[in-house]
Amino acid sequence: MKKTTTQSDLLNMLKKYSADKATASERTFVEYYYDFFDQLNGDLIGFTPAERENLEGEMENWLLTQINAQKLPLAETKIRKKNLWPYLAVAATLVLMTVTGILYRRQHQPNDKIYKLTLINDVRPGTDIAILTLSNGKKISLEDAKRGQVARQAGIEITKTKDGQLVYKAIGKKNEDYPMLYNTVETPKGGQHQLILPDGTKVWLNASSSLKYPIRFAKKERTVQLTGEGYFEVAKDKTRLFKVFSAGQSVEVHGTHFNVFAYADEQFSRTTLLEGSISVSSQYNKTEHHFLTPGQQAIVNEKQFEVEEVDVNSIVDWKNGYFIFKEDNIHTIMRKLARWYNIDIDYAGNLDDLNFSGKVSRSKNISEILKVLSLTGDVKFKVTGRRVTVML
Helix, strand or coil, X not given: CCCCCCXXXXXXXXXXXXXXXXCHHHHHHHHHHHHHHHHHHHHCCCCXXXXXXXXXXXXXXXXXXXXHCXXXXXXXXXXXXXXXXXXXXXXXXXXXCCCCCCCCECCCCHHHCECCXXXXXXXXXXXXXXXXXXXXXXXXXXXXXXXXXXXXXXXXXXXXXXXXXXXXXXXXXXXXXXXXXXXXXXXXXXXXXXXXXXXXXXXXXXCCEEEEEECCCCCCEEEEEEEXXXXXXXXXXXXXXXXEEECXXXXXXXCCEEEEEECCCCCCEEEEEEECCEEEEECCCCCCEEEECCCEEEEECCCCEEEEECCHHHHCCCCCCEEEEXXXXXXXXXXXXXXXXXXXXXXXXXXXXXXXXXXXXXXXXXXXXXXXXXXXXXXXXXXXXCEEEEEC
């Protein structure tokens, strides 16, 4: 009689692999399924305890059935041995997320409903795309520009590095009287870009954003104008404040790390501090301003100016290559996806009360993001061309 593989056997298999004592067939199993553990670490949407228990039981039954039926596929590529100990807890519950169409179900809902994504075509994620507009109006595609010097203006050399960053460097005489010239970097929907300003400040621009700045800062202050979203690591300069003007607010710093979220289609402008200190002022009420400490966020619009504690990792998720949702409303989520994937959104039904939590890589196609959201069973999606319809 064929021996039945148990959960304990699977744990022992992982331990043997980690100790380099696994058999050839055991190595094949671990290497094939390792990617599923890796995906789970970032992509599994949050379930309630009851839903997770149901899911764990379902996936355990499926996996053991595959093993006992000897249906495990062979590994097609050599995978470097990895330290699996952080994943033993995952293996213990056997919660696997595959990319081969395994469907999750909520067992407590009637008719054993399966949640689907209607996919006529897929949409690839955004990439490093931006347009540089020089002071004379000339536009340069930074995606197409070759590495090296891109332009030269008023004693400033503008170059593109091998990793695509735009860098400003003074090459003229310090005491020379140069005119105040401005450049603008603009990212379209589906684009992002990183640049280093003349003072050494690093700026990351999210999709559908723009930054206007002088190619040589003034002697008394450093001022830029932002639309959309940008993350700043401001070079320290005790003699000159760094100011960021955006929708309805201004931010003043000497040298620190912070994120500004100020899209025209959002209800609020949000400034989040990660390091150092900043002052945020409302442009609607000149007497209102707040000093932030790390982990705080200023929320500003015409009628409101509040400060609250936030999870900074979920604020700068885009800079680190992820979408992190923390009980975010479906409309907020879809606006983020629309900017990054350059898609249009339609809604069918009243979806105002739908909130989601989870973490997904921004490098995935739109289908993978929507699959994760649809696992809850609360929402469906249809993708046609560059249009996504969200349905109940």
